[in-house]
Amino acid sequence: MSFARDGEATPPQDAPVSAALVALWRAGRVLMVFDRYRQSWELPGGSLEEGESPRRAAERELMEESGQRPGGRLRFVGWARFVLAPDRRVEHLALYAGSCTAPRAFEPTEEIAAVRWWDLREPLPGYVQPLDAYLAALAGTET
DSSP: OEEEOOOTTSOOSSSOEEEEEEEEEETTEEEEEEETTTTEEEOSEEEOOTTOOHHHHHHHHHHHHHOOOOSSOOEEEEEEEEEETTTTEEEEEEEEEEEOSSOOOOOOOSSEEEEEEEOSSSOOSSEEOHHHHHHHHHTOSOO
């Protein structure tokens, strides 16, 4: 994986932008969601729908997966380039960050079983996606 802090208005041209993730912070902790299918803690986010911008996908996925909204506009952090196995396909994802001033109650969904505010150091119960933990650290703590 590589990471570039290029501008949001200039997406990478060497491979598609297929997803967007959000590092939403509150009191020095980042929001993580537990994906039932992958059985892992991850940053909220997911695939772009047809015609959808990465920013809009980030906002939609954050709300769908966690019920949370940022306290203001999400800040664009950068583009992550990664290679998917087994066919070695290259894709990019957009990373956004924001702050949560008024957390909302979480309702489990078919996809997301739980949410946690994580300080990046304490162990979470279960597996944490290493890429997501790395991207959360790159996003910083508060915006």
